[in-house]
Amino acid sequence: MGDHGDAEATGAGPAPWRRPQALMLTFCAHYMLGRDEAIYSGSLIEVLRRVGIGEHAARSTLSRMTARGLLERHRSGKRVYFALTDQAAAVLEEGGRRLxxxxNRDWDGTWTLLGFSLPETRRAERHLLRSRLTWAGFGLLQNGLWIAPHAVDVNRLLDGLDVIGHVKAFRASTLRPSQIDDMIADAWDIREIARGYRDFLRRWDGPEPPPEAADPLSHQLLMAAEWLLLIRQDPRLPLRHLPADWPAVRAEQLFLHRRETLQRQARPVVDALLHRLPLRPGPALTH
Structure with a gap:
């Protein structure tokens, strides 16, 4: 298997879900979240090696995640261990709620609508707000008007942005002559969303996993990392307004079925692989 981290550095990088940090965060969510312990750096490097990440890229990933406040270093003798920070735990818990x-089989027919208007001089804030709206499942229906097919905590969405006076938000249902199917087609690229699920099925819905998923742990991490990226990009549009062969249905069934089996199969691999350091109250290393 090639070193995907090095490929990324040359510009011919892997798919986003195969990048070292995405795979490391997936591992952390499964095996570090909620545990008061740190993991030996060599163990984490071996985890990434199993999903095609070379040692240099793995060490760089651990350093970058530490610099970004996602991991913290602890030392025991000559060994360095890594633990999750509170910031990382919050990120992973949020991801877990969406995993x-x-x-969306039981849509209640209501939308969250959000409109905003920011001057050209605040381009960076506009870009950040649009990114947050996309992450929250909004689609752009028309100029300045975004819609999401579920309830959204708008105060949380806008937290830290100085845009309150420029935003209007509502909860509403659709009235004639508006057609929901047309609204969905205008606000989202459903072909692109469907393509992601079809790619997932082509990769994982077979009697044998792809070659890069050589053992239960690599299979689990690669499949879960791809699935998380898919559902982060999916606004969970109401199923009754999507094509009859919507591929997310079969992809969801596949993921949920495989998830429990792979967790059970990967557990002994992880237990044999990881060197753990129980944590006591005290400061972590800052460098």
Missing amino acids: GRAV
């Missing part, structure tokens, strides 16, 4: 189901 399971992708299909």
Whole structure:
């Protein structure tokens, strides 16, 4: 297997879900979240090696994640260990709440609408707000008007942005002559969303995993990292307003079925691989 981290550095990088940090965060969510312990750096480097990441890229990933406040270093003798920070735990817990189901089978017919208008001089804030709206499942219906097919905590969405006076938000249902199917087609690229799920099925819905998923741990991490990226990009549009063969249905069934099996199979691999350091109250290393 090639070193995906080095490929990324040359510009011919891997798919986003195969990047070292995405895979490391996936591992942390499964095996470090909620545990008062740190993991030996060599163990984490071996985890990444199993999903095709070379040692240099793995060490760089651990350093970058530490610099970004996602990991903290601890030392025991000559060994360096890494633990999750509170910031990382919050990120992973939020991701975990979204990790399971992708299909919106029980939509109540209401939308969250958000409109904003920011001057050209605040371009950076506009870009950040649009990024947050996309992450929260909004689509751009028309100039300045974004819609999401679920309830959104708008105060949390806008936290830290100085835009309150420029935003209007509502909860509403659709009235004639508006057609929901047309609204969805205008606000989201459903072909692109469907393509992601079809790619996932082509990769994972077979009697044998792809060659890079050589053992239960690598299979688990690669599949879960791809799935998380898919559902982060999926606004969970109401199923009754999507094509009859919407591929997220079968992809969701596949992921949920495989998830429990792979967790059970990967657990002994992880237990044999990891060197753990129980943590006591005290400062972590800052460098």
